[in-house]
Amino acid sequence: MPHSTVARPGTPEMLPPFPDSLPQAPIQRISLQHLIDREPAAEKDLWDACISHGFFYLDCASCDLGRSMVRAADELEKLSHPAFRLPTEVKQSAAMSKMRTLFGYKGPGNVARDDPHKRRDVGEFWNVSKDDVLGQSENPVLYPSILQEAYPLFEDFMRNAHGVGLLVMELLAGRLGIPPEQLASKHKLQGKSGDHVRLTFGPGDPEEAKMETTRTEAETKITTYAHTDFGSVTLLFNWLGGLQVENRASGVWEWVKPVPGHAICNLGDAMYEFAGGKVSSGKHRVVAAPGAQAAYDRYSVVYFVRPEDDVVLEDLTPGAVPKPEAQRWTAGKWIDERSRQLGNAIKKRADA
Numbered sequence: 299m300p301h302s303t304v305a306r307p308g309t310p311e312m313l314p315p316f317p318d319s320l321p322q323a324p325i326q327r328i329s330l331q332h333l334i335d336r337e338p339a340a341e342k343d344l345w346d347a348c349i350s351h352g353f354f355y356l357d358c359a360s361c362d363l364g365r366s367m368v369r370a371a372d373e374l375e376k377l378s379h380p381a382f383r384l385p386t387e388v389k390q391s392a393a394m395s396k397m398r399t400l401f402g403y404k405g406p407g408n409v410a411r412d413d414p415h416k417r418r419d420v421g422e423f424w425n426v427s428k429d430d431v432l433g434q435s436e437n438p439v440l441y442p443s444i445l446q447e448a449y450p451l452f453e454d455f456m457r458n459a460h461g462v463g464l465l466v467m468e469l470l471a472g473r474l475g476i477p478p479e480q481l482a483s484k485h486k487l488q489g490k491s492g493d494h495v496r497l498t499f500g501p502g503d504p505e506e507a508k509m510e511t512t513r514t515e516a517e518t519k520i521t522t523y524a525h526t527d528f529g530s531v532t533l534l535f536n537w538l539g540g541l542q543v544e545n546r547a548s549g550v551w552e553w554v555k556p557v558p559g560h561a562i563c564n565l566g567d568a569m570y571e572f573a574g575g576k577v578s579s580g581k582h583r584v585v586a587a588p589g590a591q592a593a594y595d596r597y598s599v600v601y602f603v604r605p606e607d608d609v610v611l612e613d614l615t616p617g618a619v620p621k622p623e624a625q626r627w628t629a630g631k632w633i634d635e636r637s638r639q640l641g642n643a644i645k646k647r648a649d650a
């Protein structure tokens with residue numbers, strides 16, 4: 299997959315604007331500082347967002363923790379440019395399919411099992427494992443040196459994003475009647491889990507510019523296939539449009555406009571299970587950025603907070619009826635299975 303010749307200028311201000319005419323998902327903005335302060339109005343907004351779309355903007359400009367995450371995400375975005383321009387052989391030497399799980403490099407060309415149009419996706423990922431970065435993997439991925447040399451930056455971002463994920467879970471636990479320490483104990487930083495930083499790349503394509511309102515679904519190029527996130531809480535930083543969330547009532551794909559200084563935060567399947575289905579794991583995907591933005595290469599920086607691999611995904615709310623044994627998925631197996639559905643050829647775990 300050749301890279302676009304249009305280099306991203308590097309500063310968000312220099313990018314063409316997101317077209318205001320497009321239907322945007324009605325996602326609330328919530329201040330991280332207000333959540334840290336446990337302000338009741340912010341907690342209520344969080345709850346409302348989580349039981350409706352399962353998505354919200356997290357205003358990170360409001361506190362040191364948030365500003366530090368924004369700075370690290372900006373640095374990781376810059377690192378992504380050379381990391382995705384490495385020769386294909388170098389990237390493939392750390393391919394997910396060669397590794398034990400979904401960590402490592404994902405190239406373009408996957409076809410999701412359930413895509414009726416059998417489109418090949420155009421997106422690339424570097425999935426950098428928390429356990430590898432923290433030096434607690436038995437079998438770490440041999441990432442290219444450009445990524446390994448940046449482990450201190452990854453670690454800084456991970457620790458902060460993990461902390462924010464735990465805060466979101468603690469606040470939701472309060473509403474759900476789940477003892478907060480029960481969720482925290484299933485998402486320990488030191489636990490073996492699918493947590494990782496994902497750097498994503500989608501090639502710019504000037505021919506896609508302004509096609510977003512006329513192209514059919516079959517003509518829509520997929521950067522990242524429609525999916526729900528597999529874990530508990532996701533924090534996402536992006537600079538160009540392209541992210542879309544499915545409106546649950548109408549089935550229409552609505553755009554999510556990047557807002558400077560804000561993370562996009564969403565819940566995944568594991569949180570849906572823990573909450574007994576009371577919160578949403580919203581379906582989303584990434585397509586070419588809209589309008590003149592389509593010509594630019596698109597990068598995003600994501601952190602996934604997931605339950606530890608051996609945690610059973612089950613309803614933790616008071617009075618929940620335990621699932622029959624045959625329907626009890628551990629987080630590790632759930633992540634592997636969902637990853638295969640999205641077209642990733644990953645090996646079975648030794649303990650599976």
Ligand SMILES: O=C(O)CCC(=O)C(=O)O
Pocket residue numbers: 496498522527534536540541582583584597598600
């Ligand atoms: O790149 C984005 O904006 C979203 C990425 C995403 O949804 C994912 O990697 O799970």
Ligand SMILES: [Fe+2]
Pocket residue numbers: 525526527582
């Ligand atoms: Fe996602």
